[in-house]
Amino acid sequence: MRFKAVLFDLDGTLADTAPDLGGALNALLVERGHPERALASLRPYTSAGTRGMLRAGFGVQPGDADYADLAARFLELYAERLCVDTEVFPALVPVLDTLDTHGVPWGIVTNKPRRFTEPLVDALGLTARCACIVSGDSTDHPKPAPDSLLLAATLCDLPPADALYVGDDLRDVQAGAAAGMATVAAAWGYLGVDTPIEHWGADWTIQHPAELATICGLALATS
Incomplete structure (x- = not known):
């Protein structure tokens, strides 16, 4: 060995974990008045966690004015569907x-x-x-x-x-x-x-x- x-x-x-992380992002996008994203388009960003998902969905990164608010809500939504799919x-x-x-x-x-x-x-x-x-x-x-x-x-x-x-x-x-x-x-x-x-x-x-x-x-x- x-x-x-x-x-x-x-x-x-x-x-x-992409289906549930993507599901949380899409829920957040809808909440903020944006259309959902296809899961396939989100998968490459998934390993970067919250930072990657918010980059994919909203084009923001840590330090941007609304990043902290979006991140907090994204994590709340993710916690609700942590292991659904x-x-x-x-x-x-x-x-x-x-x-x-x-x-x-x-x-x-x-x-x-x-x-x-x-x-x-x-x-x-x-x-x-x-x-x-x-x-x-x-x-x-x-x-x-x-x-x-x-x-x-x-x-x-x-x-x-x-x-x-x-x-x-x-x-x-x-x-x-x-x-x-x-x-x-x-x-x-x-x-x-x-x-x-x-x-x-x-x-x-x-x-x-x-x-x-x-x-x-x-x-x-x-x-």
């Missing part, structure tokens, strides 16, 4: 089963605030299976800083170099590299809109979750 633990980003890597990416289910079968601990490192992360992971039925759950406010400096990944390694009682980090955003690769971890860019995810995935500098870029088992030197579990 090449790695002793596998860590996953949450939104767009482990779970498809969200699900673990189906192709990742056998990967998680494989890790469990071989006794390889896996966890979640996300920039999502704890007040959303923990109930969402619980609703997905993953809490008891996670070796660690590190949220965006678990440390003072979220990704792309390495702090949250270093905390995850500590919680797993492993040196960072023994862990593999999987994410669907440039900042995931940046954080993993800064923490001294090998990194995987998950091409099935949301990927953002600014830097093409081939320029992220990940150790591996994969199209399908099953490739993770190969990277880890494991035979994929079958049902």
